[in-house]
Amino acid sequence: MRQPAPAERGESRNIVLIGPMGSGKSTVGAALARRLHRPHVDSDHFFVARHGAIPAYFSLHGEQDFRAEEESIVAELLDSPRPSVISLGGGAVLSATTRALLREQLVIMLDLTEDQAALRLGDGSTRPILGEDPVGSWRRIYAEREQIYRDCADIVMTPDDAHIDARVENIVRALNHTPRRDPNV
Ligand SMILES: Nc1ncnc2c1ncn2[C@@H]1O[C@H](COP(=O)(O)OP(=O)(O)OP(=O)(O)O)[C@@H](O)[C@H]1O
Numbered sequence: 001m002r003q004p005a006p007a008e009r010g011e012s013r014n015i016v017l018i019g020p021m022g023s024g025k026s027t028v029g030a031a032l033a034r035r036l037h038r039p040h041v042d043s044d045h046f047f048v049a050r051h052g053a054i055p056a057y058f059s060l061h062g063e064q065d066f067r068a069e070e071e072s073i074v075a076e077l078l079d080s081p082r083p084s085v086i087s088l089g090g091g092a093v094l095s096a097t098t099r100a101l102l103r104e105q106l107v108i109m110l111d112l113t114e115d116q117a118a119l120r121l122g123d124g125s126t127r128p129i130l131g132e133d134p135v136g137s138w139r140r141i142y143a144e145r146e147q148i149y150r151d152c153a154d155i156v157m158t159p160d161d162a163h164i165d166a167r168v169e170n171i172v173r174a175l176n177h178t179p180r181r182d183p184n185v
């Protein structure tokens, strides 16, 4: 087995992945957690386990109720007993409460290009916020949220062609260049 990545040493905060839809928060997050020997949790998966499919929830209750429930799930997950890798839903950072909690975490924004999004989102049917024109909606939502993601992030992973495992290694390298937080502060 590989030794724990040096990035793990001395870093007691959760590593939280944020970013646009399709950026790899869920997929890369799971692989990063394995690499760092940390638990992985995903706020969308947790939501689905608790409430069922997200599109059905949107149809029945609307986005506002989804955001309220997402906010409370994210708070629960960030309060984890062990330092974890936590993948957030793409819109979780819209909550001011969540953004305040993120200040205590090590936050990584995963970015991607519109071309990558077009390839990765498929027909968009699992992401109700994308509607009938997935790529057009993705572009509009990206423009609305990009600055929020950047403002929340300690590390921004710019788009690249790395596949999932290579993307993980790039993240580990970035973590190694990020100062540990002084535990006394
Ligand atoms: N670096 C990558 N290279 C190639 N494919 C990738 C990469 N990252 C993610 N993917 C693929 O893109 C798709 C979307 O990834 P994923 O579901 O992890 O995104 P997400 O950020 O969690 O999106 P959402 O905000 O909708 O939850 C998946 O099919 C995944 O396998």
Ligand SMILES: O=C(O)C1=C[C@@H](O)[C@@H](O)[C@H](O)C1
Residues within 6 Å of the ligand: 021, 044, 054, 088, 089, 090, 091, 092, 126, 127, 128, 129
């Ligand atoms: O970007 C968004 O607003 C969303 C992204 C997904 O992760 C899900 O949380 C949901 O489909 C909404």
Ligand SMILES: [Mg+2]
Residues within 6 Å of the ligand: 025, 026, 027, 044, 087, 088, 089
């Ligand atoms: Mg996801």
